[in-house]
Structures are given as structure tokens and as C-alpha cells.
Amino acid sequence: MTESLFLEGIKSIEQMNIIAKKISETRKIKGLTQEELAEQSKINLRTIQRIENSESEPRGKTLHLLCNVLEIDIKELIAGDNSLRENNIGTKIVNGLFLLALNLVLMGIIGFLTLDSSANANSVLGGFLLSFFIPFFIVTLNKKMNGMERMLKFGFGYIAYFVLVMIIHGFPTGFVTGLFPCLLISLSVLYFGADLIKNSE
Template identity: 40%
Template sequence: MNMASQKIIKQRKLKGLTQHKLAELAGVNLRTIQRIENSKNEPRGQTLQLICDALDLDVEDLRTVDDGTSVPIGKRIANIFFLTVFNMSYITLISYMNFDHGASVNSYIASILLSFLIPAFIVYNSRFMSGLERLLKFGSGCFIFMIIILINFRLSGITLKLAVPSIMITAATLYFGSVLFKLNQTEE
């Protein structure tokens, strides 16, 4: 499905219109709307203008839809850097709160709370992202940490008391968060 048809579908559904109602409002054939939404036809000229007018879309926005393949290299590097720093900082925070020599009941409780609240914030702000994509981007540090724990069983003073449950809560919240909070994963 091309990006123009996705944007038309998204806007049509946001307005609560059926394909039939959109065809009536735009003054085009229902079959035309169906073929455009199924990416069998690309809207052009007058048809494009009529559909955009019915959906309150700008024709230029529809023509210049970015398909995500032309992301500048600097932006990609910045995203990778941010996600790496975020994942390592998050896992370090959870690990630190579970050290044997400095952990108290309060730090264990804080670890459990943060392992839910931080991912819940991420889920809410990335609600149109799939659970798997969110887990891979924001929870990759969890996988790394679990591999280290499996290799060492005891990582320089970190007990498995709440480190593993905290990581599991994080991963579950990131993956199933949209279901837990009943958020739409996509706008289509």
C-alpha cells in the first residue's frame, strides 16, 4: 500500500466516513475510492483535488508524502545514538537500584515502579507504533541485560531478587502496553 492511499484511509477514518460516503462527498465513483485505497490507482488531477477537498487535506501534503526511505544519515545516527544511550541508562538505573550493598526496600519498590511507569510513558507517546517495534527500540537493553544475567547469574553485586522481574515488567509493558491502556496501535 502506498503512502498516499494510507493517508487517504487514515483521514477518511478520522472523519468517520465510509468509502461510500467519501465517494458521495467527493463526487467520484465508489470504485475509484476503492481502487485508490487498495493502491491500484494513484489519484491525479481533478480526482485528487475532489478527494482532498472532501477530506480537508492539502493536495501538496498528499503528493509529497515521505515513505521513510529517505531519512538523512545524520538523523539515523542521532536516533541510534539516542536509543543506545536511553537503553543503557535505563538498564543501569534498574540495576543500580538492585545492588546488594545499597538496596533497601524503598529502592526495590522504586525499581518496580520505574519499570512500569517509564515504559508506560513510552507506550503512551508511541501509541501508533507496534508493540514489537517499541520493544525492539526501547527495550533492547532489557535483552542485553538478560543475556548478561544468564551468562553470569550474578553480575557484580546485582541480585536477581528484583532485577529480573523489573526487566520483565518493562518488556511486558512495552510490548503489551497498547492493550493494557486500550490505545489504538494504528490510526487506520
């Protein structure tokens, strides 16, 4: 019940922002001030300001009056809201698939350089270097993301790999091959990397 109310709240905020943006943009295209729009639509100026600032969503008569003055089709406004929401869902799916693929690739690289039966000292050294530089590169591209979010998005593959190797091979094998130290380095850089960059600047 609480979750559905929360989701409804998010949808309402998204819809309010879309309507506010459309009304504001159309008003400016038509060369109207907020005062002129209020006068022509017979709506209080403060109401117009609240709508354009996404503080309230116009409904019923208010929405009809605004759409009439701005010559906006209400059906198009609602359809635009739905298509934008569908695009947001599509973008989230694509981003999720990309993160999954990226995590699998990172797991494969570190695993190949350390856990593989033909791994030698040079490949393990390469694994250690990559376990630092790849996450550091990710951090430089995502400085504004907090450490926990970055670690969960780009490091969940490392965490899953750690658990999987623990179950199949045990801790000693994961540690001796260098896999676990590499995973720990990668996760640490993802979490604390932004602090390293700030200190170096």
C-alpha cells in the same frame, strides 16, 4: 543480489516521491492545473497525474519537458534528492544513538535500584515502580508503534542486561535481587502497554 535489488527499489521510490512532490508544488505555485501543465509540456494528462501521485518516475524527455515548463533546474532536482537522502541517513544515526543512550540509562536505573550491593527493600520497590511507569510513559508517547517494534527499540537494553546478568551472576541472583522481575515488567509494559491504554479508554 536480492538485497541490493530491494535497496535500489527503495531508493527509486524515495526519488520518485521527491520528484513528484517538487513537480506538484511548483505547478501549484505557478498557478497551473494538471490539464494546463499537460497542454504546455505536450505530455499526456494521465502521465502528469501518475507522476504527481508517485505512480511513475519521469525520465529523459518527459522530465526535460516538465522542467522546462515549470522552470525547474534538473541538476537542483537531483541534488535535492541526494541531500534529502543524506539527511535521512543523518537522522537515522542520531535516532540510533539516542535509543542506545536511552537504553543504557534505563538499564543503569533498574540495575542500581535492584542489583547494586547497597540496594534495600525501598530501592527495590522503587525499581518495580519505575519498571512499570517509565515504559508506560514511553508507550503513551508511541501509541501507534506496534508492541514488538516498541519492545525492540526501547527494550533491547533490558534484553541485553538480562543476558549479561545471566552470564555473570546467574539466574538466582538476578531473580532474588528483583532485577529479572523488573526487566520482565518493563518488557511486558512496552509490548502490551497500548492494549492497557485502549482498555482504560
